[in-house]
Amino acid sequence: MANKKFSEFSTKTDSSNVDFLVGYQGSTNVKIAPSNIGGGGGAAFSFDTLKGAFYHSANVIGDVYWFDLITTSESTSNPNFDNSIAPHGAGKVKFITMVNNQVGLTPSCDGIKFYYKFDGGTETLLGTATVTNPNTNGMTAKLELSDTDLTFSFGESLAFGFETIVSGAQDGKFYGGWFHVGLVYD
Numbered sequence: 001m002a003n004k005k006f007s008e009f010s011t012k013t014d015s016s017n018v019d020f021l022v023g024y025q026g027s028t029n030v031k032i033a034p035s036n037i038g039g040g041g042g043a044a045f046s047f048d049t050l051k052g053a054f055y056h057s058a059n060v061i062g063d064v065y066w067f068d069l070i071t072t073s074e075s076t077s078n079p080n081f082d083n084s085i086a087p088h089g090a091g092k093v094k095f096i097t098m099v100n101n102q103v104g105l106t107p108s109c110d111g112i113k114f115y116y117k118f119d120g121g122t123e124t125l126l127g128t129a130t131v132t133n134p135n136t137n138g139m140t141a142k143l144e145l146s147d148t149d150l151t152f153s154f155g156e157s158l159a160f161g162f163e164t165i166v167s168g169a170q171d172g173k174f175y176g177g178w179f180h181v182g183l184v185y186d
Contacts, residue, residue, distance in 0.1 A: 046185040050085060050160075051178060055102075059164060059172035064115050064123060066161040067179055086157050091185035093150040096126070096160060100139040102176030109172045110134050111165035112141035116150060119157045126150060128165070139174070152183075 020031040052067060059065075096114045100107045112129040126149070129141035141162075152158055160181055164172035 046089070046091075048183045048185070050181040050183065053176070053178045055176045056164075056174040057105075059174075061166055061172055062163065064161040064163045066117075066159050067181075085159075086155055087152050087183065087185070088154070089185040090153050091151070091183055092147050093126075093145055093152070094182040094184050095142060095144050096129070096179070096181050097140065097142040098129075098162065098174070098177055098179040099141075100137060100174055100177040103137065105173075105175040106137055107135055107139045107174045108170045109139075109164035109166050109174060110170070112174075113163045113165060114141075114143050115161040115163065117159045117161070118152075123161070135170075 020033055022029065022031045054067060056065060093116075098112065111131050111134065114126045114129060115123055116126050117123055126145070127143050129143040132140045160179075162174075164174055166172045
């Protein structure tokens with residue numbers, strides 16, 4: 001390879017203005033056209049994160065509350081356009097996270113179960129989240145999903161909800177917080 005420092009190279013942002021990229025294969029110097037990059041490394045994909053804030057101060061043990069993507073009020077009613085999304089392509093859900101960040105109000109639950117619905121259809125349990133800091137301000141619930149746990153197609157309406165897990169005299173309130181849902185498109 002050239003006897004130059006990386007700082008001496010010119011930066012290019014358009015691959016059509018680059019003839020070759022250089023590197024090593026073992027001890028051999030090699031070059032490859034930018035148009036040939038992409039087949040061997042990682043796959044191209046698009047990633048979206050749905051996010052929102054909510055306030056969960058009323059709870060009925062055993063009810064599922066649906067995240068509202070427009071306002072901060074979750075609902076136990078059948079999801080509608082306020083709490084569902086229509087993905088712009090086919091893909092999969094990779095994670096769901098919710099965090100309590102309500103100063104002065106401590107959650108009164110031990111855990112969280114996440115649910116989903118397609119097009120107002122059947123409420124389906126997605127899984128029980130891994131929880132850190134239960135019953136404390138900053139309680140976090142996260143559910144990581146495999147590539148096959150929840151897949152979706154272009155245009156399907158998809159809603160996400162949660163149920164609090166309680167023990168003893170807990171009332172199940174999560175209070176204020178935010179949620180993220182990670183989507184990967186094929």
